[in-house]
Amino acid sequence: MSSEAMVVGVVGGGQLARMLHQAAISLGVRVVVLDPDAGCSAALAGAERFDGTWTSAEDLVAFSRSGVDVVTFDHELTDPADLRVLERESPVPVRPGPATKLLAQDKLHARTTFAARGLPVPAFAEVATAEDVAAFAGEHGWPVVLKARRGGYDGRGVWILADRDAAATVLADAEGIPGFLVEELVDLAAEVSVMVARRPSGERRAWPTFVTTQVDGICTEVILGGDAGPAGLAERARELALDLAEQAGLTGVMAVELFVTRDGELRINELACRPHNSGHVTMDSCVTDQFEQHLRAVLDLPLGAPDPLVDAAVMVNVLGGPDPWDREGLTDALAVEDATLHLYGKGHRPGRKLGHVNAVGATVEQARTRARAVADALGSP
């Protein structure tokens, strides 16, 4: 064991694969990414690369036969049909498997599955026409939320519609979108995320419930130690996430994004069956972070302790500002006390996720001020 490293194959070489590689170094595990780009974020950090693309079932299968011990994922983009081919042809486990991934990939499938099991989801319906949307709104009221069944993330594929005309406009321009669902617009008190891990042997662990802030559908701030709402809500959220992990047959880590209603109830928003932006805060504030935990889980090794080491921590994304930062910007960023910067090695582009910062503090406010100061110094909007 000490001389022959275990190998984790990761489909996609983005920043999540990069941070999986970084965590794998401590475990003595090798990470190989399937990515067509020699300059992908993970390869720049020294992860090995298998040249190919996740849009090809053939490449996925070849990757699974290249000497990896398990195949896992950096994203949700692989076509579900290709995933089924991969699972059938792969000589090694695919974790999580296609059935679990589909709960993150297909919003209508997820809603239908969870509703059938009595789990709390917003009211929803499959729709194809503006008439369908208007009928749903007749029951639940405008505005409503229209979502593409698949392919949406970071705010893409989601529309808040004020009336029937708005619905007609979006649906008229729906080429390439494989179906829609409509949902009630939940009257939000807050949004929270629970990162949960499960390994094939069945062991499950969840981190504390994080409060998240989204702007235009993009996660901008994640809070550990924040007030999620009424007493017991954070614990209810964790129990729901642990339950979902079991029901989904999860192998790996998963983000469970939840709405908190003004009545203090939880509604399942979305799942991500992989390390997730809302879990980045675990890197500098918990005994085991989401990246090491994902590796442990997909290798069916014992899960690490998710316990927080601090009273409060805040994660803020670093997005590209109008211009790249210069050395002075970086210097100002690194001069902020009790903050840790994580960059992804990507070229600058306005609005692009270039990294994130985790800051700790005695209070959420203190941690947030520090994290924001780092992002501001780098020109992040």
Add this chain to the structure above:
Amino acid sequence: MSSEAMVVGVVGGGQLARMLHQAAISLGVRVVVLDPDAGCSAALAGAERFDGTWTSAEDLVAFSRSGVDVVTFDHELTDPADLRVLERESPVPVRPGPATKLLAQDKLHARTTFAARGLPVPAFAEVATAEDVAAFAGEHGWPVVLKARRGGYDGRGVWILADRDAAATVLADAEGIPGFLVEELVDLAAEVSVMVARRPSGERRAWPTFVTTQVDGICTEVILGGDAGPAGLAERARELALDLAEQAGLTGVMAVELFVTRDGELRINELACRPHNSGHVTMDSCVTDQFEQHLRAVLDLPLGAPDPLVDAAVMVNVLGGPDPWDREGLTDALAVEDATLHLYGKGHRPGRKLGHVNAVGATVEQARTRARAVADALGSP
């Protein structure tokens, strides 16, 4: 800055370079190691490698001209004369420089320098013959400690001598050793280590004082949060280390290993002008660890906060046992709560440093029990 990464060149590709690379990923910094072995610990983790050896001044200079922004070190083994050539010929800064390195490389030079400045060192003398040793012992008493001026580490190059005959035996077999010094055997209450960082601009930071345990000259346990001795001693040790960093013109991190006498006084034992085994505990217990701090320091970027996040943490080395561990051993190791394993990717050999484990706890005893359990599961003696 966000598209053109800074590059840190590290002389030597061992586990310290490996963990520098791991830390560099978060800073978006590239690490290139000078090492003749494509399978060195750092290269296995994805650090880039420049093929060459630190025993060649020519290779060192070529390395400095290969596009790195700064040259730093994984070890103290580079010949001082070669370091001076490197400093003269390198187009980029060498940090720390040869004069600083010499304080870690040449024990007689370090003792002489510090004694001349009134800093607390054990009584010592340069010796060449058993008569010299006996003369020193006549003043300070037997046993005495004989040390090779250069090249010793992990207990090598150090002999505790009971009498003149023992001295004669060691000195008769001194081929290849470039001189000796003799020291009084300090009546130890404890040993402590202070990790300190200094950047070229002058900023200095020190972590809390760690209590260390050595067995046969090898550091086996490092304690954060432990009782170092009389009130104020830990703070005196930190101040001494910060003072030494300034006096040595340090650029990077440095370990200051100190003896604590039974009278509660400090004596400088040794310096290491690089990340150090006694600083591994910073990885999972402090805001900024020694590896990120070293990168910040050699790049003359602001230093990170060295503050501890926990009440107690213990680092234990994982040494090779009689046999390599199997999957069951690894499983048992990872099942230990609140512990983080760091493996170096090295092949098994009995007694070889294969990794370390950091455990946290409410008390030192709790953290130690956890750390030891991990090492035991891996068969570490």
